[in-house]
Amino acid sequence: MMGRLKSDQGQLFYEFHLGEAVPEDHLVRKIDAALDLSWLRSELAPHYSSMGRPSIDPELMIRMLVVGYVFAIRSERLICREVQVNLAYRWFCKLGIEDAIPDHSAFSRARNERFREGNVFRHVFERVVEACLAAGLVGGEGFAVDASLIAADANKQRSIAGQDWRRDRDPARSSRAVKEYLATLDDAAWGAASDVVPKFVSPSDPAAQWTGAHKGPAFFASSDNYLIDVKFGVIVDVEASRSIRQAEVGAARTMLERTEERFGLKPERLAADTAYGTASMLNWLVEEKGIAPHIPVNDKSQRDDGTFSRSDFRYDPASDIYLCPGGKRLRTSGTVHDDKTLLYRASRRDCGICPLKPQCCPKEPSRKIPRDIHERARDVARSFVGSEGFEQSRRERKKIEMRFAHLKRILRLDRLRLRGPRGAQDEFVLAAIAQNLRRLAKLVARPPPYALQCIA
Known part of the structure; x- marks a missing residue:
């Protein structure tokens, strides 16, 4: 006999437990076990007034943003809509079945004010890295560094010629993205990275670099720089920069120094491609940091005219x-x-x-x-080429390329939504948080056979 859908409400009262509706093997349960935000309220307390109407709980907004980046929801409007209807997301965000969802506009104000003042995203990222360290997912012996171009929210049709862009403009009469860029003119990762005038500049996001690095149509982009531990591909640091080689090399140095200062991690070897094989970078690694550069040397001394090289x-x-x-x-x-x-x-x-x-x-x-003048460091780098350790580093460097592929194809971060240096940094850090949380949830829940001993 064919059944029929009931047209009335049936029961007047229901007994419903939200936690029982979330499967035990759902990704949000694994991420919730790894994400500790108990410190967040005390960290942000100085940035809130002691009077007035209570604000939206900052932990709720962070959890909603984590849901968005973990599950590739690329719009804060859509995040609010998905949390409204998805029971698993509600449970992860500590919301009841009848609790209201914040308006999407609250995220913009919190991000541009309190979250950036308190450097909250960076602190969340570091806490997640510490969780990976505690789980034994970071070896600390070998690191890899690389950068990937992410298209900026900038339009070529509305750009201006590079020589027409003036850096001495009044910040008070500029947009937020322009103010952020003007504040980074002395930063090696942005304004001070190169004196070369770009061909085009976007007035809405002057930090975005006009580049044709993909050997296709040129576009505006920012560089997402990752420093990973090669053991399991955990991202130990992330930094945004202009999409030029000098800025990316400078970002690599910043990440290595910050990782050593923050976590006490200094690798024995660093794997990278030829772009990082400049004499000054190799000298810094060999002479100042004592890190073996498993990096092909950027050398143009070889002659092809038949004379001695x-x-x-x-x-x-x-x-x-x-x-x-x-x-x-x-x-x-x-x-x-x-x-x-x-x-x-x-x-x-x-x-x-x-x-x-x-x-x-x-x-x-x-x-x-x-x-x-740094040729000795270049000779040291050349001495590693062809060795067993160098070949191992070359194979393990593919893990950082896999992180970028995952970023663009699974998390769908192939184009930025936010503008300016701070906007790019916020998106890259949140995406790195999401990737590490997914990595932590996967490996701790179901570790590979060769990892059982080190995770135990």
């Missing part, structure tokens, strides 16, 4: 000279050119009678060899 000359560190293939010496005057290069020159008399001159310097009276 710099690698054909042997450097003698004891005498500070180069020996050419003919056994002659190249010496330096000690003058540093362009603040980074020493020139080693051969004698004209030696080169003039040398039978190897056509293969060495056919168009010059004598041969000269440029040597970076």
Whole structure:
């Protein structure tokens, strides 16, 4: 017999427990067990007035934002709508079945005022990293660093030429995103990263970089910089920057220093691609930090015209000279050119009678060899290439690429909603919180066989 849907309400009263409606294996239960926000109210207390009407609980807003980023809900309006109807989300946000949902406009004000004043998102991220440390998911022996371009909320059709953009404008008459950018002009990750004038600037978000790095149509973007531990791919730090190499390298240094200061973590080795193989970066890693750079050296000394390259000359560190293939010496005057290069020159008399001159310097009276002042650190980096540890780092570096793929494809953060340096930083930190929480929930609940011992 065919059943029929009841048209009336039936019972007048119901006994309903929200927790019983959430399955035991639901992701929100695992994340709730890992997310500790008990410290939040005392942390934000100085930013609230002691008088007036009570505000929306900041823990509720943080939990709703976590739900949004964990489950790829890319709009605060939609977050409010989903929490309204989804029982699991309500349970995670500590809301009853009849509790009201905050208006979406409350998030914007809290984020731009109290949350940024108290650096709340950064503190939540650090607490999640500490939970990963406590669970044994961070080894601390090897790190990897990289950056990924995220499209900005900026329109090419409304952009202006780079030379027409003026940095000396009045901040009081500018939008929030422009004020934030003007405040970062001395920051190595933003305004001070490069003196090169960009081709186009977006008046609505001047921090966004016009870039064609993907070898396709150019677009406005910001760089999301990740520093991960290679054991399980946990993100130990995150930083927003301009989408240029100098800014991304500077962000890597900032993250390494901050991770050591905040968590006491300093890796034995760092894996990265060639963009981080600059002489100054390698020198900083080798001489100042004592970290083995498993990074391909950015070297353009190899010649393709059939003449001897710099690698054909042997450097003698004891005498500070180069020996050419003919056994002659190249010496330096000690003058540093362009603040980074020493020139080693051969004698004209030696080169003039040398039978190897056509293969060495056919168009010059004598041969000269440029040597970076940080060449020793570059030699250290070259010594790792081909070793077992270097090959291992190269394989493990794929984990950071997987983090970015997960960010864009699963969490759907392939375009920013917020503008300005602070807006980009907020989105990147919240996304890193979501990725670490999902990682923590997955590995602690069902650890892989080789991880059982270290998590126990």
